[in-house]
Amino acid sequence: MKHVLVARVENKPGVLNRVASLFRRRNFNIISLTVGETEDPAVSRMTIVVDASKTDASMVQRNLLKLINVIDVEDLTHRPAVRRDLVLVKVQSDSETHADLLRLAEAFQAKVADISPDSMVLELTGEEDEVQSFIEGLRPYGILEMMRTGLVAMARGSSEPAYQPGVL
């Protein structure tokens, strides 16, 4: 089971290092971690996907909050949320497979980012499952290179307080 946490952190040097160091030191199993800027230049946002079969997500949440530079942490696992993952796939193509690949891309509403005589780069943004089945669909054609950004997530609607101290 995957647990999705969103942490708002102070945009200061070394904060990513502190978070990464925490995960290593406490032996937390993390599937992905993305960082980026937000509406507030003083604040960055991290989406952290925890492998909950190996790591207690509430422990991750509490330990993150203990870092001085972490402002708050939301657990989006069981909340309505927009979840997006972006993948770039460089896949083999030739005159025979070219059209099939374009059809596949169209079916997933993926973009063609680059075309060369023997390969093309496809780009898809979507929910993790969607991205996963897209990748599976491309696999038989020969994936040359692939890169996923990892999940970014945001709660739907107006958000409520992220964390109540004192609640387990």
Place this chain on the structure above:
Amino acid sequence: MQLTGAEIIWECLIREGVEVVFGYPGGAILPTYDALSKYPQVHHVLVRHEQGATHAADGYARASGKVGVAMATSGPGATNMVTGLATAMMDSVPIVCITGQVPTSAIGTDAFQETDVTGVTLPITKHNYLVTDVRDLAYIIREAFHIARSGRPGPVLIDIPKNVQNATTEFVFPDENQIRLPGYRPETVIPPEQFEQAIKLINAAERPVILAGHGVLMSNAMRELREFAEKAQIPVAQTLLGLGNFPASHPLCLGMMGMHGEAYVNQAIQEADLLLAFGMRFDDRVTGNVKTYAPKARKIHIEIDPTELNKNVKVDVGIIGDLREVLQHLLPHVEPRDRSAWLARIDEWREDTRRRDILNADSGDALWAVHVIHDLWKATQGQATVVTDVGQHQMWEAQYYHHERPFSLITSGGLGTMGFALPAAIGASFARPDEEIWAVVGDGGFQMTMCELATAVQENRRVRIAIINNGYLGMVRQWQEIFYGRRYNATPLVNPDFVKLAEAFGIPAFRVDRREGVLPAIEAARAVDGPALIDFVVEREEMVYPMVPSGADLHDMIRRPLADERMEVHS
């Protein structure tokens, strides 16, 4: 007021109430040392090794409840602080370490004496800072002290490049409410549901035990703990770091739990139907095998740090908050109960421990470490502040020096840092100049930081040093005896003559190898106005009993042999 960074450092320290700084100079911190002459109200103690500075700041903090301060230069000065920071981190001690750093322009160039100190100390500090702009300096120092002392206390390091110390800016000491730490909320919110549940469990319990930890001392909850225990008639077991939080002579006091706790204390825990964990973190030396730990007990954990709940032991009710506040909330709802049957049962178990007490055994001509501790306790009437090192002597101190007063035992528990005692005792002596301070230290650990004898002399500290000289790294030898077929590899010590050594430093010193000599030597040491040292040459191969082998079940203790069995053990 236009001030240099160096001046701002001292101005801020003074405003934070700092009276003494333990440190060691060097190139990258020289501007700050140069400015020191303008601030006679701060006393600087020149240690002989930066590790000593951190332990002294630690001892000062534990003895005073205030923030201890240590200072060092960049590179090797700062890396020498690592052990002291890790020690303070493990035991939640508020210290602030200030280190010099190479100029900002040189950072990242492998400059002379450059070390990535904030990187190195990241996992062993509560927080750390690299100051890159002198305008941030006052704010950062203010934040550092606030973070060190609030919530769950801990060490904070501030790394200050040389050019920042030299730069000038307008100095304003920020107001408390100007501290802007959006992600730091040490204050507590107590949810009512957990509360009601806790009260129900407490009032219904037949066989409750309070586990009183270091947190009792940190939150100053000694009175509340006592009221709670007396009102509900609940016996109090203590962690090593909790000793002193409840008077040892109190009828409800059980003493130390865990690996080297007395058997009846652990038996009470294993038989309990309710454990009340007050400011303790279920260290593995406390629980033994967690799978079989207190199997019959519901557990209530009162903790200031949310990450401690359900970390080692799953609990039924977790209350996050300052212990003192939480106890104040709980107290009116706790019902007075007669629990004499439970207390009587514990007393039966206690009888067995009494029969096994080493003090009742015939030692012949031999001087045992416990005799020394016992006589020290008697001579000081349990009122001294004892700072211990790490090893067998530390455990005997915990078992046989019965602490009546809070903050009267200072010891490295979580990290178990050998070499802690002497510098920490020096630090404690600054916090409590009028009190009697004893460093109880092994012959091994003493040699790790004995250079600080010079500091004690230079500062004329009234620190009494009792070396428990068994010619071994005793605690390791004990493990070798039990678990490694008595193969004493790398544990026998060939020691210097500690008396001559002390005398070379100008310290009056005494040697004792017979029981009759113990009290006179203690009295002689007490009469010295300045440091004094006693070399207690004790039986070499004594064992600390009882003992829960590491990872074993808490009730599965190796008991102290009965008095008449001792002869067989030793023949």
